[in-house]
Amino acid sequence: PDLFQAPDYYNLDDLLTDEHKMVRDAAREWVKRDVSPIIEEAAQDAKFPKSIINGLAEIGAFGPYIPEEYGGAGLDQISYGLIMQEIERGDSGVRSTASVQSSLVMYPIYKYGNEEQRKKYLPKLASGEWMGCFGLTEPDHGSNPGGMTTNFKDKGDHYLLNGAKLWISNSPFADVAVVWAKDENDRIHGLVVERGMEGFSTPETHNKWSLRASATGELIFDNVKVPKENLLPNKSGLGAPLGCLDSARFGIAWGTIGAAMDCYDTALRYAKERMQFGKPIAGFQLQQKKLAEMITEITKAQLLAWRLGVLRNEGKATSAQISMAKRNNVAMALNVAREARQILGAMGITGEYSIMRHMMNLESVITYEGTHDIHLLITGMDITGISAFK
Ligand code: TGC
Ligand code: FAD
Numbered sequence: 001p002d003l004f005q006a007p008d009y010y011n012l013d014d015l016l017t018d019e020h021k022m023v024r025d026a027a028r029e030w031v032k033r034d035v036s037p038i039i040e041e042a043a044q045d046a047k048f049p050k051s052i053i054n055g056l057a058e059i060g061a062f063g064p065y066i067p068e069e070y071g072g073a074g075l076d077q078i079s080y081g082l083i084m085q086e087i088e089r090g091d092s093g094v095r096s097t098a099s100v101q102s103s104l105v106m107y108p109i110y111k112y113g114n115e116e117q118r119k120k121y122l123p124k125l126a127s128g129e130w131m132g133c134f135g136l137t138e139p140d141h142g143s144n145p146g147g148m149t150t151n152f153k154d155k156g157d158h159y160l161l162n163g164a165k166l167w168i169s170n171s172p173f174a175d176v177a178v179v180w181a182k183d184e185n186d187r188i189h190g191l192v193v194e195r196g197m198e199g200f201s202t203p204e205t206h207n208k209w210s211l212r213a214s215a216t217g218e219l220i221f222d223n224v225k226v227p228k229e230n231l232l233p234n235k236s237g238l239g240a241p242l243g244c245l246d247s248a249r250f251g252i253a254w255g256t257i258g259a260a261m262d263c264y265d266t267a268l269r270y271a272k273e274r275m276q277f278g279k280p281i282a283g284f285q286l287q288q289k290k291l292a293e294m295i296t297e298i299t300k301a302q303l304l305a306w307r308l309g310v311l312r313n314e315g316k317a318t319s320a321q322i323s324m325a326k327r328n329n330v331a332m333a334l335n336v337a338r339e340a341r342q343i344l345g346a347m348g349i350t351g352e353y354s355i356m357r358h359m360m361n362l363e364s365v366i367t368y369e370g371t372h373d374i375h376l377l378i379t380g381m382d383i384t385g386i387s388a389f390k
Contacts, residue, residue: 027086035090043212057128061098063106071126078309081254089258092361093214103248105132112232133174135165150181161224171217172204190232199224210364253325256333267340320382327375334362
């Protein structure tokens with residue numbers, strides 16, 4: 001497994017700059033050295049491996065596109081995508097941690113925060129000294145976050161925050177939480193809530209069969225006094241959290257290619273070595289069909305992600321374009337994982353190979369950051385001009 005070959009069937013490397021390749025190769029090396037050897041056990045034990053936080057910071061996974069003056073890596077969108085691809089080749093849960101830290105915590109502080117907030121939080125988040133989480137989903141409001149009931153009241157010198165968030169990645173160990181809540185006029189704002197504030201707790205959600213190496217939990221606010229300077233002042237309304245999701249969904253569109261590549265690479269090598277009926281199973285037409293369809297779908301997903309990266313570098317990508325890529329590429333990776341698992345026969349269900357772990361992880365990825373259905377309806381809304389949600 002340590003001889004991972006990234007498929008590049010359409011010579012996409014020709015479209016990458018030297019910097020892109022350098023950033024990708026550094027991330028690939030790190031994943032091979034520091035993630036792959038420990039991740040299976042972490043997933044089996046359902047423990048987030050904190051030992052990888054420093055490495056994630058070193059490869060630029062915390063704030064790849066946040067300017068260097070705030071501790072970010074100052075890279076472009078394609079480098080960001082390539083880092084996510086390499087991390088998710090290791091594990092979707094590790095990529096989740098990086099996605100949340102970068103796109104859902106650092107991005108809103110950078111984009112919607114003031115200068116003091118940027119200086120206070122971003123460098124520590126970029127170095128991994130502080131870890132963050134993003135609280136949008138509630139027990140009764142998942143696909144429809146606009147219906148949230150978490151709220152805060154102006155108490156003169158502070159805000160009083162009440163409510164609860166569920167399914168929050170990184171919550172059990174996060175130092176800071178970017179929390180979306182309604183003010184007294186039902187307007188949504190982002191607030192930075194810090195661990196240690198009275199009335200704030202983060203119980204962990206156990207018994208997941210998916211993303212087991214990523215910690216997931218609740219955020220509970222019981223009359224939490226939040227200092228007024230912790231409100232993100234520069235954007236409000238549902239568009240504020242959704243704007244962060246655009247960035248995270250773009251990262252997922254790239255990341256899932258990594259998971260698919262790892263499944264394909266593993267299945268191809270296994271099929272060439274595994275003998276049945278006197279020949280390698282790769283010689284049977286049914287197995288070739290699976291492998292040929294995998295590489296076709298991976299290649300299409302790579303093209304989608306690369307073009308979207310160019311559009312984002314030019315500031316021209318629409319939210320609907322991002323939805324299409326997130327939806328397509330996650331489903332692609334999940335299908336590749338399911339087919340690859342079959343190629344390995346019984347071996348495919350064990351932790352000796354990464355495929356079953358990828359497959360189970362991708363069941364979360366197809367649900368979070370907007371479900372497969374919701375992204376289809378976003379495309380439907382975009383092409384017809386009629387919202388299926390209203
Ligand atoms: P709608 O009326 O369409 O929009 C409300 C306002 O938001 C604006 N907007 C966006 N702005 C920026 N980026 C986007 N992608 C945007 N989409 C919409 C829109 O223009 C409007 O602005 P304004 O100024 O007119 O008010 O809202 P709706 O209530 O009808 O809902 C639309 C819907 C269903 C598409 C949306 O709510 C949605 O995307 N639902 C899915 C929820 C979701 O993705 N949750 C993710 C939670 S975080 C997470 O899962 C992290 S997992 C992390 C990990 O571990 O990697
Ligand atoms: P629901 O909204 O209840 O949907 C259930 C089903 O109904 C889905 O199949 C959906 O597609 C379908 N459905 C809903 N509405 C419609 C409609 N209008 N038309 C047709 N079908 C519809 N959230 C955060 O805020 N922060 C996080 O860090 C975070 N991390 C997560 C980590 C994990 C491991 C998981 C599993 C989830 C995480 N989430 C997080 C939550 C995630 O974003 C939500 O689970 C997701 O948005 C879906 O919400 P729901 O689970 O409540 O499903």
